[in-house]
Every structure is written in C-alpha cells, then in structure tokens.
Amino acid sequence: MGKPVHPAVVHFPIAFLFTAYALDILHTYRTSLPAFAQNALLGPNDITRSSYYLLSLGLLTAIPAVVTGGRELVMMISKQGMHEADGKTVRTKVKATIAHAVANDIVIAVSTYIWYSRRAQVNDTIAGKIPGTAAAAYAPSSAFVFAEFLTLGLLLMGANIGGTLTYNYGVGFSSLSAGKKEVNLRSGTYADDDKKRIEKAHAVHKSKIANGVQGEKGAALTGQALAGQGSPLTG
Incomplete structure (x- = not known):
C-alpha cells in the first residue's frame, strides 16, 4: 500500500x-x-x-x-x-x-x-x-x-x-x-526543515545583534561591499 x-x-x-x-x-x-x-x-x-x-x-x-x-x-x-x-x-x-x-x-x-x-x-x-x-x-x-x-x-x-x-x-x-x-x-514543507529554518533565522538575528549590524548600518555595509566589487559589465 x-x-x-x-x-x-x-x-x-x-x-x-x-x-x-x-x-x-x-x-x-x-x-x-x-x-x-x-x-x-x-x-x-x-x-x-x-x-x-x-x-x-x-x-x-x-x-x-x-x-x-x-x-x-x-x-x-x-x-x-x-x-x-x-x-x-x-x-x-x-x-x-x-x-x-x-x-x-x-x-x-x-x-x-x-x-x-x-x-x-x-x-x-x-x-x-x-x-x-x-x-x-x-x-x-x-x-x-x-x-x-x-x-x-x-x-x-x-x-x-x-x-x-x-x-x-x-x-x-x-x-x-x-x-x-x-x-x-x-505549508508544503518538511516539519524538520521548518524547525531548522526557524532556528537558523534566530541564530542570524542574534549574530547581527552581537556584531552591532542592525537596520541602516547593515544595509550601508552591504552597499559598500557591493560598490567595492564593481560591475562585471564595466570591467
């Protein structure tokens, strides 16, 4: 069966x-x-x-x-x-x-x-x-x-x-x-995967708080990192 x-x-x-x-x-x-x-x-x-x-x-x-x-x-x-x-x-x-x-x-x-x-x-x-x-x-x-x-x-x-x-x-x-x-x-997912996803989200959140990367500061750091890499189209 x-x-x-x-x-x-x-x-x-x-x-x-x-x-x-x-x-x-x-x-x-x-x-x-x-x-x-x-x-x-x-x-x-x-x-x-x-x-x-x-x-x-x-x-x-x-x-x-x-x-x-x-x-x-x-x-x-x-x-x-x-x-x-x-x-x-x-x-x-x-x-x-x-x-x-x-x-x-x-x-x-x-x-x-x-x-x-x-x-x-x-x-x-x-x-x-x-x-x-x-x-x-x-x-x-x-x-x-x-x-x-x-x-x-x-x-x-x-x-x-x-x-x-x-x-x-x-x-x-x-x-x-x-x-x-x-x-x-x-939800169309595995229950174990849901649990791991929630635990991972909590871990990331705690990590951001510990490193002081929050809100606009985190976005600014991300933008600076992307700008420093340059565009692959412009070389």
Missing part, C-alpha cells in the same frame, strides 16, 4: 455516524420545533429508521478506517520511533495519535452498543413485528439520545485531532516524505 488509505476512508464513518446522531437528536426534539419546520421534515418513523441504517453504515465503514489507522500508527512508530531525541519524552504526534485512536474507539464501542440494542428492540417487541409499526420500533430511548449527544462531541474531537495529524504532521503520507522527515501539508 504505497498510497495513504486512512485519510481517504475515514470520512465515511464520520459522515454516517454524525448524520445518524443528528437525526436521533432531531427526532427527540422534533415537537419543540415550529409547525412549519416539523411539516418540512420526514415523518418520525422515517427519521428513526433512517438513523438506524445510517448507524449501520457508519459501523461498517469504520472497519477499514480502524484497520488502516492502526497500520499507519505502527508504520509511524517503526519508522520514526515513539520518543524524542532524549529517548524519554513521547513525541507529540504519537500522543495525539493515541488520543485520536482512543476517542474513536469509544465512539465505535458506544455506537455498536446502541445499534445492537435497537436491533434487539426491533426483533423482540410486538411493534417490530407488525409491518405498520415496525419503523417506530427503531426509535432510540432518551438515554441513548443523551449518549449519542456526548458521543457526537467525542467524534468531532477525534476528527479534529486526525486532521491535525494529517495536515500538520503528515501522518499517513509517509510516501511523500524522505526518510524520517515529517511532512507539513499546510
């Missing part, structure tokens, strides 16, 4: 789970909306059934996201190590990756439990066995909606961390980097 897969597949479970949670929350507070807004929405049974199927799709598409994400973590640690140069401090991006994984694992675990409970509710209740009322059996309980509300925040937090890992640290884009360098996709 030479191309990054995780950044490509992770959007599907995020989109499906986000929409499923949003529909359940909307269903719960539907009666609080103005009449015109309620009339513009799908029927209550359609909303709950749609959220259930979207939840199912979210869990299915989470499988390749988890597998490829775990692979990227293993590759990152094997190539660049877990610790900084001192051998003790854990790299910031490693800690962020672990936090990203834990947050999404919790989201998947909670979503799986809710999906299983709603599935059992449809199979075990009379409403679930009657064609005309089967869709109503998919309605989540208030406790599940509250859990989904909290899980939604965790989902967004995990997605934000994942975006930072991808665009600031280039995690998952090892094929675009050379050796152990980190790619900063926001």
Whole structure:
C-alpha cells in the first residue's frame, strides 16, 4: 500500500455516524420545533429508521478506517520511533495519535452498543413485528439520545485531532516524505526543515545583534561591499 488509505476512508464513518446522531437528536426534539419546520421534515418513523441504517453504515465503514489507522500508527512508530531525541519524552504526534485512536474507539464501542440494542428492540417487541409499526420500533430511548449527544462531541474531537495529524504532521503520507522527515501539508514543507529554518533565522538575528549590524548600518555595509566589487559589465 504505497498510497495513504486512512485519510481517504475515514470520512465515511464520520459522515454516517454524525448524520445518524443528528437525526436521533432531531427526532427527540422534533415537537419543540415550529409547525412549519416539523411539516418540512420526514415523518418520525422515517427519521428513526433512517438513523438506524445510517448507524449501520457508519459501523461498517469504520472497519477499514480502524484497520488502516492502526497500520499507519505502527508504520509511524517503526519508522520514526515513539520518543524524542532524549529517548524519554513521547513525541507529540504519537500522543495525539493515541488520543485520536482512543476517542474513536469509544465512539465505535458506544455506537455498536446502541445499534445492537435497537436491533434487539426491533426483533423482540410486538411493534417490530407488525409491518405498520415496525419503523417506530427503531426509535432510540432518551438515554441513548443523551449518549449519542456526548458521543457526537467525542467524534468531532477525534476528527479534529486526525486532521491535525494529517495536515500538520503528515501522518499517513509517509510516501511523500524522505526518510524520517515529517511532512507539513499546510505549508508544503518538511516539519524538520521548518524547525531548522526557524532556528537558523534566530541564530542570524542574534549574530547581527552581537556584531552591532542592525537596520541602516547593515544595509550601508552591504552597499559598500557591493560598490567595492564593481560591475562585471564595466570591467
């Protein structure tokens, strides 16, 4: 797998789970909306059934996201190590990756439990066995909606961390980097090069201050040096 897969597949479970949670929350507070807004929405049974199927799709598409994400973590640690140069401090991006994984694992675990409970509710209740009322059996309980509300925040937090890992640290884009360098996709440069460039700029600034070459004085010295060399066209 030479191309990054995780950044490509992770959007599907995020989109499906986000929409499923949003529909359940909307269903719960539907009666609080103005009449015109309620009339513009799908029927209550359609909303709950749609959220259930979207939840199912979210869990299915989470499988390749988890597998490829775990692979990227293993590759990152094997190539660049877990610790900084001192051998003790854990790299910031490693800690962020672990936090990203834990947050999404919790989201998947909670979503799986809710999906299983709603599935059992449809199979075990009379409403679930009657064609005309089967869709109503998919309605989540208030406790599940509250859990989904909290899980939604965790989902967004995990997605934000994942975006930072991808665009600031280039995690998952090892094929675009050379050796152990980190790619900063926001600036189009290597993270290590950015650090060296900043350190070099600080060193030059300190050197100018130490030598007393500042502002106009530095420009004057440079102009005098160039004038002394003469023009290659005039000989």
